[in-house]
Amino acid sequence: MKIGVLGAGQLGRMLALAGYPLANRFRFLDTTGHPSAGIGEVMIDTDQKHVQSFLEDVDLVTYEFEHLPVSLVQAIEAEKPVYPGSEAIRVCQNRAEEKALFDRLGIPTPAYRLVDSAESLEAAARELGTPVVAKSITEGYDGKGQAVLKDPAEAADAWKRINHPRLIVESFVDFVREVSIIAVRGRDGEVVFYPMAENVHVDGILRYSLAPMPDLDDSVQHTADEYIRALLDELDYVGVLTLELFQCADGSLLANEMAPRVHNSGHWTMDGAVTSQFENHLRAIQGLPLGDTSARAPTCMVNVIGREPEPSQVLAMRDAHLHRYDKSERAGRKLGHINLVADDHASLLKRVRECAALVPDAPEVRFSFED
Amino acid sequence: MKIGVLGAGQLGRMLALAGYPLANRFRFLDTTGHPSAGIGEVMIDTDQKHVQSFLEDVDLVTYEFEHLPVSLVQAIEAEKPVYPGSEAIRVCQNRAEEKALFDRLGIPTPAYRLVDSAESLEAAARELGTPVVAKSITEGYDGKGQAVLKDPAEAADAWKRINHPRLIVESFVDFVREVSIIAVRGRDGEVVFYPMAENVHVDGILRYSLAPMPDLDDSVQHTADEYIRALLDELDYVGVLTLELFQCADGSLLANEMAPRVHNSGHWTMDGAVTSQFENHLRAIQGLPLGDTSARAPTCMVNVIGREPEPSQVLAMRDAHLHRYDKSERAGRKLGHINLVADDHASLLKRVRECAALVPDAPEVRFSFED
Numbered sequence: 001m002k003i004g005v006l007g008a009g010q011l012g013r014m015l016a017l018a019g020y021p022l023a024n025r026f027r028f029l030d031t032t033g034h035p036s037a038g039i040g041e042v043m044i045d046t047d048q049k050h051v052q053s054f055l056e057d058v059d060l061v062t063y064e065f066e067h068l069p070v071s072l073v074q075a076i077e078a079e080k081p082v083y084p085g086s087e088a089i090r091v092c093q094n095r096a097e098e099k100a101l102f103d104r105l106g107i108p109t110p111a112y113r114l115v116d117s118a119e120s121l122e123a124a125a126r127e128l129g130t131p132v133v134a135k136s137i138t139e140g141y142d143g144k145g146q147a148v149l150k151d152p153a154e155a156a157d158a159w160k161r162i163n164h165p166r167l168i169v170e171s172f173v174d175f176v177r178e179v180s181i182i183a184v185r186g187r188d189g190e191v192v193f194y195p196m197a198e199n200v201h202v203d204g205i206l207r208y209s210l211a212p213m214p215d216l217d218d219s220v221q222h223t224a225d226e227y228i229r230a231l232l233d234e235l236d237y238v239g240v241l242t243l244e245l246f247q248c249a250d251g252s253l254l255a256n257e258m259a260p261r262v263h264n265s266g267h268w269t270m271d272g273a274v275t276s277q278f279e280n281h282l283r284a285i286q287g288l289p290l291g292d293t294s295a296r297a298p299t300c301m302v303n304v305i306g307r308e309p310e311p312s313q314v315l316a317m318r319d320a321h322l323h324r325y326d327k328s329e330r331a332g333r334k335l336g337h338i339n340l341v342a343d344d345h346a347s348l349l350k351r352v353r354e355c356a357a358l359v360p361d362a363p364e365v366r367f368s369f370e371d
Numbered sequence: 372m373k374i375g376v377l378g379a380g381q382l383g384r385m386l387a388l389a390g391y392p393l394a395n396r397f398r399f400l401d402t403t404g405h406p407s408a409g410i411g412e413v414m415i416d417t418d419q420k421h422v423q424s425f426l427e428d429v430d431l432v433t434y435e436f437e438h439l440p441v442s443l444v445q446a447i448e449a450e451k452p453v454y455p456g457s458e459a460i461r462v463c464q465n466r467a468e469e470k471a472l473f474d475r476l477g478i479p480t481p482a483y484r485l486v487d488s489a490e491s492l493e494a495a496a497r498e499l500g501t502p503v504v505a506k507s508i509t510e511g512y513d514g515k516g517q518a519v520l521k522d523p524a525e526a527a528d529a530w531k532r533i534n535h536p537r538l539i540v541e542s543f544v545d546f547v548r549e550v551s552i553i554a555v556r557g558r559d560g561e562v563v564f565y566p567m568a569e570n571v572h573v574d575g576i577l578r579y580s581l582a583p584m585p586d587l588d589d590s591v592q593h594t595a596d597e598y599i600r601a602l603l604d605e606l607d608y609v610g611v612l613t614l615e616l617f618q619c620a621d622g623s624l625l626a627n628e629m630a631p632r633v634h635n636s637g638h639w640t641m642d643g644a645v646t647s648q649f650e651n652h653l654r655a656i657q658g659l660p661l662g663d664t665s666a667r668a669p670t671c672m673v674n675v676i677g678r679e680p681e682p683s684q685v686l687a688m689r690d691a692h693l694h695r696y697d698k699s700e701r702a703g704r705k706l707g708h709i710n711l712v713a714d715d716h717a718s719l720l721k722r723v724r725e726c727a728a729l730v731p732d733a734p735e736v737r738f739s740f741e742d
Contacts, residue, residue: 013391017388017391017392020384020388020409020410020697021388021692021693021694021695022682022693022695023682023695023696023697023707025409025697038391038396039391039410274690274712283686287683288682288683288686289683289686289687291686292689292690296667311393311394311659312658312659312660315654315659315660315662316660318663319645319663321392322392322393323392324392324393324394325394326391326394326396336394341645
C-alpha cells in the first residue's frame with residue numbers, strides 16, 4: 001500500500017516511521033518549499049503543477065498539514081480516496097465554521113462573537129467583557145494572527161494589526177488547565193479514544209504533554225470522548241482527530257479548537273501507549289482494525305524548540321526516548337521531542353524536571369495536578 | 372551522523388527505523404544484488420567497484436550481514452571507523468576460529484573435532500559417538516552446508532554432499548532448550564545485557580523467541596552475561612553481539628555460535644524492552660550512552676516465513692505488533708515478525724497460539740517451561 005501524504009514535515013516523517021512496519025510506502029507532497037520529512041519520496045510542488053505525478057501509483061492520500069487549499073484536496077478526492085476527507089479540512093481551516101459545528105453538536109466553547117470591522121470588534125469586546133482574544137478566522141497557527149484586548153478601546157489598533165476581514169472574538173476562560181483528547185475513527189465507524197493529556201503551552205507553542213493525568217475524573221474523560229465522537233461521526237471522519245479543550249475549576253470542558261490530523265499533544269503515545277497515534281492513523285485510513293489506545297505507564301512529552309539538547313545527556317536518562325526531526329536549529333522551530341516514561345507520576349515529574357534542565361530554553365515544568 | 376551499513380536486508384531496514392529518531396541517515400551497500408531494506412539510500416555493488424562512493428560522506432560503517440569478504444571490511448576500516456571491527460567478522464565467519472575463541476575464553480561448547488577428509492570425518496564421528504553434525508567451517512547459514520551422521524559409515528557420503536575442504540564435527544547435545552543472550556558494548560567498554568530468550572527453531576530457521584523466560588535461574592543469566600562479556604572484551608567489540616547457546620537439563624550452558632550483529636532472536640526487544648537492540652546498536656557505534664535493556668513485560672516474537680498472514684487478523688489481536696519487511700513471498704524467506712506482549716506468561720502463550728493459527732505454516736508452539 002503506497003500512501004500519499006500532503007505535507008512533508010515531522011508529522012509525515014513519524015507517520016512513515018510507523019508505516020514501514022505495516023509494509024506501507026510513502027510519497028510526500030510539500031507545498032511550502034521547505035520539506036523536512038527526510039524519508040520516503042518527497043516531491044516539492046509550490047505551484048500545484050505536480051499533483052498528477054504525486055497521485056500516480058498512490059493508493060490513498062492523507063495529510064499531516066491542514067493549511068492546504070480546500071480546492072486542491074477536493075480535486076485529489078475526485079481521483080483517489082482521501083482520509084480524512086476535505087470537509088474536515090474545510091471546517092478546521094475556518095474558526096467560524098469550527099465554532100458553528102461545536103455549537104450545532106452541543107459541544108460547549110468559550111463565549112464568542114464574529115466581527116468584520118473595528119467597530120464590531122469593539123462592540124464584541126464590550127459585550128463579552130475584556131480581556132478578550134481576537135483571532136483571524138483563517139490561517140491562525142501557533143499564536144499567529146491573534147491579539148489580546150485588555151480594553152474595548154484597543155479594538156481599532158488590534159483590527160489593524162491582525163489585518164484580516166473577519167475575526168472571531170473570544171472571552172478569556174478562567175481555566176485550570178489545557179487538555180486534549182485524541183481519537184481515531186476507522187472506515188467502518190469504529191472509534192477509539194486515547195487517555196486525555198494535560199498540555200502546557202508557552203507563547204502559543206506546546207512545550208509539555210502528560211498522559212494519563214493522575215487526577216482526571218473518569219466522567220470528564222467520558223465527556224471528552226462523547227464530544228469528539230460527535231465530531232467524528234458528523235464529519236464521517238476517518239483517521240486521527242485532535243480536540244483541544246480548556247478544563248475549568250468545576251471540571252467542565254470548553255472546546256478550543258480541533259486539528260484533523262496526528263497532533264503534537266499525542267506524541268507521548270509513541271512510547272507511552274500500546275499503539276501510537278501514528279500507527280492508528282495508518283490503520284484507520286487503510287481500513288485495518290484499530291489498535292489498543294491504553295497507556296502503558298505515565299508518560300510525558302517534552303518538546304525541543306529552537307535549539308537541541310546534547311543527545312548523549314538525554315539518552316543517559318532512564319526510559320527517555322529521543323525523537324529528533326533532523327532539522328536545523330531556528331528560533332521557535334519544532335526540532336524534536338523527548339518522551340519520558342515512569343512507573344508513577346511522582347518519579348515521572350522528577351525526571352521531566354531533570355530533562356527540562358537539559359533542553360535549551362525549556363520553560364518551568366508545572367502541571368495543574370501538582371497544586 | 373550518516374551511517375553506512377554493509378548489507379541491505381530487513382536488519383538494516385529495522386536499524387534505519389530505529390536510527391531516524393536519533394537524526395541518523397543511512398546508506399546501504401548491498402553485495403547480493405537483492406536488497407530489501409526499502410529505506411535510505413541503497414547502493415547495489417556486486418563486484419566491489421562502488422565502495423569508494425559508498426564511503427563518501429559516511430561518518431561510520433556498521434553491518435547487518437557478516438558473510439562479507441574480510442578483506443573488504445579491512446579496506447573500509449582503513450578509511451572509516453567500522454563497528455564492530457573486521458576481527459569480529461573474521462572470527463564469526465569461521466567456525467574453527469569461533470570455537471577456538473570459545474575454548475580460549477573458557478566458554479564451554481559441545482565436544483567437537485576439525486576434519487579435512489572423509490576419513491578424518493569418519494574417525495571423528497567414531498570418537499565423538501554418533502549421531503554427530505558436520506558443518507563446513509565457513510559460509511554456513513540457516514542450516515545450509517550441514518549434514519547429520521547417524522553412523523560413522525555415512526562419512527564418505529556426507530563429505531561429498533557438504534563439499535567443503537574443512538569441516539567441524541560436533542556431538543549432539545542433549546539440551547532442554549535453545550537460548551540466546553544479546554549484549555551491547557559501547558565505545559567506552561560499557562556492557563549491557565538483555566534478558567535471555569528461549570528460541571524455537573524448525574529446520575534451522577528461527578520461528579519463536581520468548582523473553583524473559585519465566586523459569587530462568589538468575590545464576591544462568593549471570594553465567595551467560597559473563598560468557599558474552601568475555602567475548603565482547605576480547606574482541607574489543609562495539610555494538611550488539613548475539614550468542615546462541617544450548618541449555619542442558621542441569622541448567623548449564625553450551626555455546627553454539629555467535630553473530631556479530633543485531634539478531635532475529637532479539638526482535639522481541641522492539642516492543643518488549645525499554646530500548647530495542649537496534650537503537651542500542653546505534654547508540655553503541657556512535658559513542659552514545661547505552662539504553663536500558665530491561666523487559667517491559669513478557670514478550671514473544673513470532674516469525675513470518677515464506678507466506679504472510681492477513682494483516683487485519685494479526686492487528687485485531689490485543690498488543691500485537693506487526694513488523695513486515697515489505698518483501699515478496701518465497702518459501703523459507705523471512706518476511707516479517709509479530710511481537711506479542713502480555714501481562715503474564717500464561718496469557719502470552721495463549722495469544723502466541725492464537726497468533727500461530729493466523730501465520731501460514733507456523734509450527735507448533737511449545738516452550739520448554741511448559742513441561
